[in-house]
Amino acid sequence: VWGYDSDNGPERWHENYPLAKGDKQSPIEINSKDVQHDSSLSSWHASYDPGAAKTILNNGRTCRVVFDDTFDRSVLRGGPLSGAYRLRQLHLHWGSCDQHGSEHVIDGVKYAAELHMVHWNPKHGNFAGALKQPDGVAVVGIFLKVGQTPKPEMKRILEEIENIKTKGKEAPFLHFDPSILFPKSRDYWTYHGSFTTPPCEECITWILLREPIEVSSDQMAKLRSLSKNSENEPVSPLVDNWRPPQPLKGRIVRASFK
């Protein structure tokens, strides 16, 4: 089964998931000098219902918060998107130390972690159907940087980690509006790419926020206290669950800002 170790990691995913060698893979390295400012890009808007939050779980590969996406309850619209995309889940990728952990790399900078808010286009019926469409999924990516003024909003997710230490553990996670995690600026980069995990379907419009949010080193340590093993297996820390940047293959990255 795929993972992030040397025997089942990103360099070998293509053996079982051929899409991993596609021309529109994610993440990518973004070099500001190659980015095209697109003045026609509008601003994006999230209208999330805190009541849609359901559970938080450790699936052995990430920590994920799941939302009710059975109707247009929490949606993202605008920016590069046409129509309203439903929020389905959010999860994170992080490193074994503060110096790396993000999937996208910005002008050579790797952040300590990257938070993904995953939305899908209901015009394709359901999430499984959306995975087969180029405009099926939209993921907002937020970079986490270790700093001195950590955002209190991350506290809620990190407090819950105590209850989901090992793979398969799940806990109720109610009354949570993830838009509190957004940074002040709405500036973003956007490009067309894929899931950063197998099967790596190329159905994602990526919306990467330029301004990172701050977390404390203790908060990062909390994230790294998660285990990828089940309860009665040998302890194996859940860290470095990030895919390295993939070939751009001629894709254009657009910026909403100058």
Ligand SMILES: NS(=O)(=O)c1ccc(O)c(NC(=O)NCCCCO)c1
């Ligand atoms: N990183 S991403 O492109 O935003 C992304 C968005 C939605 C996803 O579902 C995945 N994949 C995922 O969560 N895989 C780990 C557990 C699979 C269960 O074995 C990745």
Ligand SMILES: [Zn+2]
């Ligand atoms: Zn992700």
